[in-house]
Amino acid sequence: MSRQPGGSDAPRVEHLLRELAPRVxxxxxxxxxxxxAAEDAVQEALIAAAEQWIREGVPTNPAGWxxxxxxxxxxxxxxxxxxxxxxxxxxxxxVLADWAFVPPPDADVRPEDDDSLALLFMCCHPAxxxxxxxxxxxxxxxxxxxxxxxxxxxxxxATMAQRISRAKQSIKAAGATFTMPTNIxxxxxxxxxxxxxxxxxxxxxxxxxxxxxxxxDLAREAxxxxxxxxxxxxxDSEVRGLLALMLLTDARxxxxxxMNGELVPLDAQDRxxxxxxxxxxxxxxxxxxxxxxxxxxALQAAIAAxxxxxxxxxxxxxxxxxxxxxxxxxxxxxxxxxxxxAVAVAMVHGPAEALALVTALAADSxxxxxxxxxAVRAHLCRMSGDLEQAAACYVAAANGTANMAERxxxxxxxxxxxxARR
Numbered sequence: 001m002s003r004q005p006g007g008s009d010a011p012r013v014e015h016l017l018r019e020l021a022p023r024v025x026x027x028x029x030x031x032x033x034x035x036x037a038a039e040d041a042v043q044e045a046l047i048a049a050a051e052q053w054i055r056e057g058v059p060t061n062p063a064g065w066x067x068x069x070x071x072x073x074x075x076x077x078x079x080x081x082x083x084x085x086x087x088x089x090x091x092x093x094x095v096l097a098d099w100a101f102v103p104p105p106d107a108d109v110r111p112e113d114d115d116s117l118a119l120l121f122m123c124c125h126p127a128x129x130x131x132x133x134x135x136x137x138x139x140x141x142x143x144x145x146x147x148x149x150x151x152x153x154x155x156x157x158a159t160m161a162q163r164i165s166r167a168k169q170s171i172k173a174a175g176a177t178f179t180m181p182t183n184i185x186x187x188x189x190x191x192x193x194x195x196x197x198x199x200x201x202x203x204x205x206x207x208x209x210x211x212x213x214x215x216x217d218l219a220r221e222a223x224x225x226x227x228x229x230x231x232x233x234x235x236d237s238e239v240r241g242l243l244a245l246m247l248l249t250d251a252r253x254x255x256x257x258x259m260n261g262e263l264v265p266l267d268a269q270d271r272x273x274x275x276x277x278x279x280x281x282x283x284x285x286x287x288x289x290x291x292x293x294x295x296x297x298a299l300q301a302a303i304a305a306x307x308x309x310x311x312x313x314x315x316x317x318x319x320x321x322x323x324x325x326x327x328x329x330x331x332x333x334x335x336x337x338x339x340x341x342a343v344a345v346a347m348v349h350g351p352a353e354a355l356a357l358v359t360a361l362a363a364d365s366x367x368x369x370x371x372x373x374x375a376v377r378a379h380l381c382r383m384s385g386d387l388e389q390a391a392a393c394y395v396a397a398a399n400g401t402a403n404m405a406e407r408x409x410x411x412x413x414x415x416x417x418x419x420a421r422r
Contacts, residue, residue, distance in 0.1 A: 010054055013050060013053045014050070015217050016053075017046050017049055017050060018215065018217045019217035019221065020062060020063050021046055021066075021143045022116055022119070022140065022141045022143060023116050024042055024066045024067050024070060025038060025042045025119065025140060026118065026119035027067055028041060028042055028067060028070050028071065029119055029122075035122075035140075035168060036168050037077060039168075040073075041071070041073035041074045041077070042066070042070045044069075044073045045066045045073060048069055049062070049066060116141065116221075116225060116228075117180070117225060117229065117232070119140065120141055120193055120196065120225060121180065121181050121185075121186065121189055121193060122181075123136045123140055123171070123196075124137060124189040124192035124193050124196065125170075125171055125174055126185070126189065127170045127174035128167050128171070130191070130192050130195070131153065131163065132167040133167070133189075133192045134195055134199065135149050135163050135164050136164055136167040136168065136171070137192075137193075137196040137200075138196060138199060138203075139164055141196065141200065141225075143218070144200075144203060146160050146161050146164060147209075148203065148208045148209060149164070151208045151209075151402070190239075194229075194238060194239065194242050197222050197225055197226050197229070197246075198222075198297070200218055200221065200222040201218070201219055201222035201226075201246050201250075204216065204217065204218030204222060205219050205250065206406070207403050208402060209403055210403060210404065211261070212261060212405060213261065213263055213403065213406065214257070216253075222246060223243070223247065223250065226246055227243060235292070237288075237290075237292040237295060237298055238289070238293070238295040238296070238297050238298060240285050240288055240289045240298070241285070241286070241289040241295060241296075241297035241299075241300070241301045242297040243285055244281075244282040244285035244286045244289060244297075244298070244301035244305075245297055245301040245304055246282075247278045247279075247281055247285070248279060248282035248301060248304035248305055248307075248308050250275070250278060251275040251276075251278035251279045251282065251308060252274050252275075252308070253275075254273045254274070254275065255269035255270050255273040255274055256269065257405065262408060263405045263406060263408070263409035265409075266307070266313060267312075267313040274308065279308045279309070282305060283305045283308070283309065285301070286298065286301045286305050289301065290302060295331070296328060296331055299324050299327060299328045299331070302324055303321050303325065303328075306320055306321050316347075318347040318348050319348055321344045321347075322344040322345060322348050325337065325340065325341035325344050326341070329341055335364050335367035338357070338361055339358070339367065339372060339373065339376055341357070342354045342357040342358050342376060342380070343376060343379070346380055346383060350383075351380040351381075352384060354380050355381070355384065358373065358376055358377050361373065371396070371397045371398075371399075371400025374393045374394075374396040374400060375394070375397040378391075378392075378393035378394040378396075378413070382413075382417065387417045387421050388421065390417050391413075391414045391418050392414075394410045394411070394413045394414035394417070395410070395414045397410045398410035398411045398414065
């Protein structure tokens with residue numbers, strides 16, 4: 001196998017593997033019809049790649065390499081199972097014939113032929129509860145660890161591990177196929193699919209743990225899949241709204257970190273670094289979405305558009321943002337929406353009213369103890385002039401996040417406020 005010249009450092013290999021893993025899993029699972037075995041085989045291939053690619057360099061067709069090794073692992077598994085020996089011969093004959101032809105990440109694939117999209121809809125099978133479907137898809141498509149998914153759901157890691165295991169068993173028992181669902185099946189699964197893509201993008205935009213603020217591979221994959229879903233359902237306003245939200249949010253990514261990877265908050269960002277092409281595309285999608293219906297993703301995208309189109313934080317149309325949050329809050333009882341709305345309330349009516357909302361929200365078990373609650377409370381206390389309480393809240397928020405860039409930022413803010421009081 002020919003290889004790219006030169007060595008590969010660990011971060012580059014890790015990012016590449018994260019980007020390729022869900023697509024290779026989709027191909028292996030579709031062709032060999034066993035999700036659990038396919039996932040195990042791909043995981044072994046990823047471990048092998050992490051060791052070999054750093055030592056010897058990245059293959060010229062890394063997706064093909066992973067597929068080849070994963071299928072070899074499947075063959076090895078089948079050799080130990082007498083009941084599957086007849087299938088071994090069929091699979092073995094395909095290995096050398098097709099491994100080099102796995103589409104690269106930027107391949108122009110029709111939505112109905114996209115293995116990743118088929119796997120996405122399969123993981124959102126109606127045999128699963130919405131929570132289980134989302135957890136399984138984040139594991140399979142997003143490559144998130146069980147611990148990361150547990151934090152996204154605000155549940156213990158052991159609980160999430162059991163949920164994912166049961167989801168795999170349910171998928172197998174339901175006889176789920178690795179094909180695009182019918183129109184009726186697709187409509188039933190669509191809400192879960194969109195929620196999954198939303199969570200994958202959020203994890204990519206702000207990683208729940210690790211030294212880096214972003215996981216660009218996840219954000220890009222979420223955007224790619226959202227584009228594929230929109231190509232499949234071009235008239236769906238919420239699909240369009242979700243893609244718009246991703247584009248308008250991702251447009252700010254280059255300005256969110258400094259030279260050393262440190263977090264740069266919205267009010268300190270160099271807006272000239274924002275991607276105007278993405279903003280224009282996202283704003284156009286928002287306009288189309290709002291003409292055909294008002295849903296949660298379209299509303300969030302409209303809020304993101306107002307932020308992106310403003311010349312500064314002070315020049316932002318906060319009353320309009322608050323009005324949109326009022327509508328959004330009326331559509332669903334979501335504590336994260338309520339927390340974000342509190343920030344808009346502070347910008348329009350002042351921090352005292354917003355702090356009352358946050359205090360009430362702290363009694364909600366779905367978000368109580370989450371570090372973002374402390375981070376917003378710190379921001380509001382700082383706005384109100386209570387620097388001592390603000391510093392304490394920043395420290396509490398820092399202790400609650402596993403993302404080092406966020407943690408460093410929050411501790412820096414606490415230190416600045418402590419120094420200002422001396």
